[in-house]
Amino acid sequence: MARLMSTVLPALVACLLVFVFSATPTLSMVSNGRATARQQSTSLDDDGAARTYVVLVEPPAHAHAHDEAAHRRWHESFLRPGGSRSTGGRDTPTIRHSYTGVFSGFAATLTEDELAAVSRKRGFVRAFPERKVPLMTTRTPGFLGLDPKRGVWKATKYGEGVVIGMLDTGVAASHPSFGDEGMSPPPARWKGTCQPPAKCNNKIVGLVSVMGGNDTTDNIGHGTHTAATAEFDGESLTQDKRFSAKEYPLYYPQGSNYCDVFDVNITGKVVVCDTQTPLPPLTSIEAVQKAGGAGVVFINEADFGYTIVVEKYYNLPMSQVTATDGSKIMGYAREGPPSSAAPLNATILFNSSMVHVKPAPVVAAFSSRGPNAASPGVLKPDILAPGLNILAAWPSMVPVDGDEASYDYNVASGTSMATPHVSGIVALIKKAHPDWSPSAIKSAIMTTSSAVDNAGNPIMDEAHQKASAYSIGAGHVDGAKAVDPGLVYDLGVGEYSAYICALLGEAAMKTITGNNTLSCATVGSIPEAQLNYPTILVPLSDNKFKVKRTVTNVGPAKSRYTAHVHAPKWLKVKVEPEELEFKEAMEKKTFTVTVSREGDDGGQIAEGSLHWVSKDHVVRSPIVADSRVVKR
CATH class of the missing domain: 3.30.70.80 (Peptidase S8 propeptide/proteinase inhibitor I9)
Structure with missing residues (x-):
């Protein structure tokens, strides 16, 4: 007898220490597929003018x-x-x-x-x-290479003494996730305050509304969730223990796949439904429940590929499957089992938490993609971090997608969920290297990231195709390696000012830097490709294109690095000099990279990488040659 078995995977999260959060009612994250945010801004007067x-x-x-x-x-x-x-x-x-x-x-x-x-x-x-933006937003420490008993996490005292600032929709300060038991006081230099009635403690050391008034309450949930994510040990989602592993009749509504209305009896059946959004629509769940369905299998939209965004299950046994698996299920539902006399049956088996699943990481369908329209000559995104199905705190007074029950935790997905993971790693690096600039910290995170998954293959996108540099940037963040990168690509206000001069002009430079005394004549002009960034993005052309980069030695005082280039055969990449020898800490060395196309394979984009390899370190920078990039 044919059986359909689908697995629901609960999400777990374990998080780093959080020290400070700021709040504002306007922020953005990947939409959950429903308009659950309640904005507090007004765009029109009574007269509409x-x-x-x-x-x-x-x-x-x-x-x-x-x-x-x-x-x-x-x-x-x-x-x-x-x-x-x-x-x-x-x-x-x-x-x-x-x-x-x-x-x-x-x-x-x-x-x-x-x-x-x-x-x-x-x-x-x-x-x-002003415009309203939809809010988007488990075991992540281990996934990021962090172990609480040894290594960088313990060596940096879990980021103790480093203040993390967040701009978000507010914080439910009384939530147990923000308890400060066992935490040391904030640094003596910290001058933050909490607006009444919110109270500061050793975890939340500042809480201020930038929208006027004293209301820092999180009426949306996003701020509480992202703040609590930053990298305590979490809990799995509750699974329906009342659902038996026995086989149930399977029903697939031919021609009406969204399960809004049923004209047949589905009592006691497992129903197969399509979805119109990344998350199952509430109307479909309610319709199956009202009609007496025993459970439901939701099939992803095709463009979401292997990305499955989960959430609370509404007291209805439910499984979400990819479009690929969904097509097989639908085929079974339409054609029936091999024996025409056998009924269509299905069951959902709950297997609790599953870890070490391969391949991982995989780029989520909602993850930000490049190129950056504002500055196409600088590779974006920069980095990948966990952002799918993250379990973290939730303000109990905020409904979870229409459910009247009260919840202290919720699962959310989005780029907003990845942000606190990176912020936590930034805190560790800042603790280990308090004198490093923001650019040095960013460089450390990017050049130590991984471009391969846990199976040793190139990271894939939501379609399980090799992800491009415009999807993963430098790669997936590795917290254990980021505190000891060996070399960094550093940048200061002067270099960024010159870059803005070349990109947007003097007026924009003065506005962005907030310094009216600066001029492009004094700071100079740096084209996009020449910005001392940890990634290299150049035009793809038969003509040679040369860029310069400068690295700073933050590893052993005496060290030697050799250049190793990985690139397609039809892309010629030359690095001069091929070796960098350092004799002291913080010493700087400049090198050039020349890129040109040899032959023509018909492609618009070529991707490779430059590895500076020493005895103790590998410093990796993506190289992207794109025919759509204008030479500047």
């Missing part, structure tokens, strides 16, 4: 970058009445928020006439309307 805009302006002249009062006065000057501007009976608009960190600007609710008046003011750069 005004919208909220973020206005980008030049920084105030002669004002110190940390003088927030001077910045706010400058921003308020753009809203002062003048000229022919009319408010149409409205009060003069006010600043909703003043931005002084990443850029100089403000948020305000403006009519079209008011916006036009602001745009005529000297120092105005641009304005863009």
Whole structure:
């Protein structure tokens, strides 16, 4: 008798220490497939004539970058009445928020006439309307090469004393995941505070709303989840123990595959349903439950490939399968078993947690992909990290996709879930090397990452095809190796300023750096390909293209590195010099990489890598030659 068996894999998470979080009601992550976020912003006045805009302006002249009062006065000057501007009976608009960190600007609710008046003011750069963005967001320490009993995690005291800042939808500060038992106090230099009624402790050392008021409560769930993910030991999802392993009749609704309505009796049957989103639609689950179905098997959309996004099971035994497996199930459901007299049967076997599954990691279907439209000459994404089916804390007052029950934990998936894993590794590196710049830390993470999975093969994408550099960047993060990279590609404000000058011009450079005294004449100009980045992206052409890179020795004082190039035969890559010899720590060496095409295989993109190999280290940088990249 034919049997269908599908396995539901619960997610587990074990996480690093968390020290500080900041909150804001606007952030983005991969959508769960449902509009569960409740935004707290307003884009229209009662008369429908005004919208909220973020206005980008030049920084105030002669004002110190940390003088927030001077910045706010400058921003308020753009809203002062003048000229022919009319408010149409409205009060003069006010600043909703003043931005002084990443850029100089403000948020305000403006009519079209008011916006036009602001745009005529000297120092105005641009304005863009506020927009609502859908929120996207187990055993990850071991998956990242971290062991609590030995190695880098223990050596750095689990990142003790390093403050991690997060910008998110708020935090349920009273959640047990944010208890500080056994944690040491924050560093003496820390000046953070918690806005009442939230209370700081040794884990949450700062909690402030940047949207005005004192409400830092997480009414969406995203902030609590991502904050709690950063890399304690978690628990598996509850599996339905009432569901017997016996075989149940199988039903597949021919022609109506989304299981919204049933015109036949499905009582006691396992139902096969399609999905329209990465997650099973709630309407289908409710319909199967209402009609008396014993269980349900959901089939992924084809474009999600082998990526399966799980969530709570709504008290209905459920399994989610890939489109590939789904097609076989549907074939069985349509054609029946070999013996026409035998019934169509199925069962769902719950096998508890499964670890060491191969292949892993695999790029999720929702993972960000390059190239970067704003700067196509710099390879993006940078790095991969765990972001699929992550179990972490959840504010109990926030419903989980319409369920009225209260939950302290929830599973979420998205790029937001990968972020805290990388943040935790950054904290470890910063603890081990407090004098390293952000660029040095980023370089360490990228050059020590892995481009192969746990089966020793190149990392695959959601279709189980070899993933491109535009999918994985440098590779999957390896926390154990990142604290000791050997060499780093470092960058400072000067180099980034010159890069922005070449990419966007002087006005953008001043706005982004927040320094009005800088000029492109003084900082120079660095084309995208020449930025001292840990990856190399060049035009694919018969003509030779040369880039320069500079590495800093952060390993043994006396060390020698030899260049090893891995590239297709039709791509010629030459490295000069082929050896780098260092005699002291923090010594810098510059080398050139020349890339050209030899022959023509008809491809637009060629991928390879440069490995600087010493006795103790391998420093790997992806090389991508793309015919679509413009020579600059």
